[in-house]
Amino acid sequence: MLSARTVKAVLSTTSRASLSKNAGRITSTVAMTKRSASTNSEITHPDSDVPKETIDTIERYNKYTLNTYARPDLMFTHGKGCYIYDTNNRKYLDFSAGIAVNALGHADEEVAKTLYEQAMKLVHCSNLYHNENAGALAEKLVTETVQQGGMDAGKVFFANSGTEANEGALKFGRKWGNLVEPSGKKHKIVSFTNAFHGRSMGALSATYNPKYQKPFAPLIPGFEVAEYNNVDDVKRLVDDNTCAVIIEPIQGEGGVHPANAEFLETVRKECTEHNALLIYDEIQCGLGRTGKLWAHQYFPDSCRPDILTMAKPLANGIPIGAILMTDKVADVVKIGDHGTTFGGNPLATGVALSVLNRLAKPEFLKQVLSTGDVLKKGLDDIHTAYPKIVKEVRGNGMMLGIEFTKDPTPIVKMARERGLLVITAGSNTVRIIPSLTLTEAEAQEGLNLFKSAVHQFSESQ
Known part of the structure; x- marks a missing residue:
């Protein structure tokens, strides 16, 4: 209800003689004042109220x-x-x-407890040696993925972020292309409009957004962009010179755009026909975010990827990323092809194992x-x-x-x-x-x- 002061202020703008003539205007002003008062009263955390x-x-x-x-x-x-x-x-x-x-x-509390207990035991020892948590986490990721009806997972490589996971996946794609076609022609990577794969040079080259890309041009050569959910565009761009296709089954940064089944089936089919790897970036849409362990479980089995990248929720805020791959991909990556200083450290993988045990529960x-x-x-x-x-x-x-x-x-x-x-x-x-x-x-x-x-x-x- 308006206060007497507010009503008086409204009436003071109009003489009594013209009150009837301007009744519509007054009613409108009062209604606007009501809406404004109602809206403002709901502001409980003003940005200006900062110590x-x-x-x-x-x-x-x-x-x-x-x-x-x-x-x-x-x-x-x-x-x-x-x-x-x-x-x-x-x-x-x-x-x-x-x-x-x-x-x-x-x-x-469980994350905090795991962090404390692991930090008191071992935080880092480098990948020159084995640690008990990294292998256990890899085993859990592979077995849970297969048991819950996801991709035909075989092995895992640990990184420190989603961008790093995507960089590794793109490298594996290029390695695959060079093995299939030693001439070097098979190096093209296809990504999609509205995609977001990261800010480093390789991941940025797959992130089609002029705002992000232009200040850092020229980017990594060999990337081409197809329209998301456009079957014909996929058929046009994926060819024998393509080594990999990278795609989000549900785009996050681009505006929460889910792929449709026909589109993903076409992407998978074209990759198979042209002997290219299919990479799913599930950094935002994976690990339970959609109500399934992996977003690609919403699609037919004929859409399964060769590589899947993950990061964000894996350790609930402790930096970690991972590349999940089929055995056929793992077989082409040899000692010395890729590496990381911090990736797979006992602290991050210990927390991630605890987190995954909870996220994966039906x-x-x-x-x-x-x-x-x-x-x-x-x-x-x-x-x-x-x-x-x-x-x-x-x-x-x-x-x-x-x-x-x-x-x-x-x-x-x-x-x-x-x-x-x-x-x-x-x-x-x-x-x-x-x-x-x-x-x-x-x-x-x-x-x-x-x-x-x-x-x-x-x-x-």
């Missing part, structure tokens, strides 16, 4: 840190489960999960699907409520995207100032990628906050 000490600290650190991110003047100090807290001790529901990394949430994946259904229905309801600004909802499990008709970047701030963290992606999309431990009640809480932000965004248009 001076935090601002001073950020300014001091910025003198020494190369900043390549547009960040608000907030600093997070701790978290628990699906929530994270800033220096004001304000609580935020985290629907970004460190960009799909914190699958088990923040400050998970009951855990079932919970991801059920809570994902709550999120999907809530986003569909927002789509229905705001059809003029919401174009589409896409995704599976807890990898969801809601595409808007206009750039939704302002929604990130609007949500954050209500205590909800979300991030954008390509194609005017907001990504919903919370921790996989999210409860249905937390999902509904986040949906309510997000809808409020979407309402404010709608009113601002």
